[in-house]
Amino acid sequence: MANTGLQVMGVVLGVSGWVFGIVVCIAPWWRTSAFVGDELVVSQVLWEGLWMSCLSERGRLQCKIYDSGLALSGSMQTCRALCVLSLLLCVLALPLCITGLKCTHCLGEARDPKARLVRVGAVLFVAASFLFLLPVCWNAYVVISTFYDPNVPPVLKRELGPALYLGWVVALLMLVGGALMYLGSASPGAPLMPVFGRGGKVNPPSTAESKPEKVFV
Template sequence: MPTTGVQVIGFLVSITGWVGGVLVCAAPYWRVSAFVGDELVVSEVVWEGLWMTCLSQLGRIQCKVYDSALALSGSTQFCRVMVILSLLFGLFAMPLGVIGMKCTHCLEGVRDAKARLVRMAGGVFMVAGVAFFLPVFWTTFAVIRDFYDTNVPPPRKRELGPALYLGGGVACMMLAGGVLLYQGGSAPSGAPSKPFFGKGAGPAKDNHPTAVAEGKQDRAYV
């Protein structure tokens, strides 16, 4: 596949993953109340996210933002920091990718600089994907651990919310897009990206022994 196509696909995949990361960050669907025994009323469902908690009761949903960030658990604070860092990394990588891609007109005369910018954007997107995967993995681990812990009361047990599944896909998209961007910027810089037309086209033909001999014969007849 041409290098330009790899860069464009990698950039689009990374941007799609970043937009999905914004939605996952804001969604209050990271953890959902678990139905364990008879400890929980079926008509009430509690949803918990990084920024708010929601209560669904008889078709009505009421959401409330957490009162204090310092009162949250260390796990939630860690997830907040890592998700925000991931989104900031992606936001920083976007202009680098746009400037460095071959299909843009920025820094046209400096091919090596464009390739370096594309590789840098790919590396930053890969870091963003890893940073987003860490809070998703940690929350998943904590939910499963507490669910099977006999010391945790049944009303406090939680199950995996849909945002965790989507968050895993988002992290993989940013990571895969970063890899494609990096590979697209690692192509040999000596190869021309566009066909060359004009008087200078086909220099190898002029230096070919047959062409040299034909030129000598023409001069001899003249």
């Protein structure tokens, strides 16, 4: 039997992950300029994201959207595509989960079809979490490897931005939300195969066939 509490909690976590995922995808705070070596000028801070870059100077923030997406590197374009695909999967999963909730009356009292809708939406949320996790982890790997590379000049080195930390939280919210929705729509007590032992009660042997058996015995 479906657990309404787990379903609702899973939807809340999934929606929260989707909303914060939009913020992370748009935010320019994926990478920030690193001040290492002899670089002592900290009045200017450069922020870089998937869609724009911002320069903070003396309390002023100036942002600029990248002129051309084709001019970006292949890894940046892949990260863009994965984030957008993850958010689109959440958009597809959300109406399925809300329609299939036990506390809603969209499909009447039909329990099995509603539970299947919730399970499909839960799988989409789990897939979205992994798709969102890939660009976050890839950017973190690039930033760390570049920071410790002695061949990279200090001007080009970056540090992890707050959007990456929030991106890991977003992936966790989507994953936990999808798992709770799937567990809340499962029916552990239902048999997978029909019970054949009840067939003898439905079609009992006739008395004409049973009497000769007793005589021969």
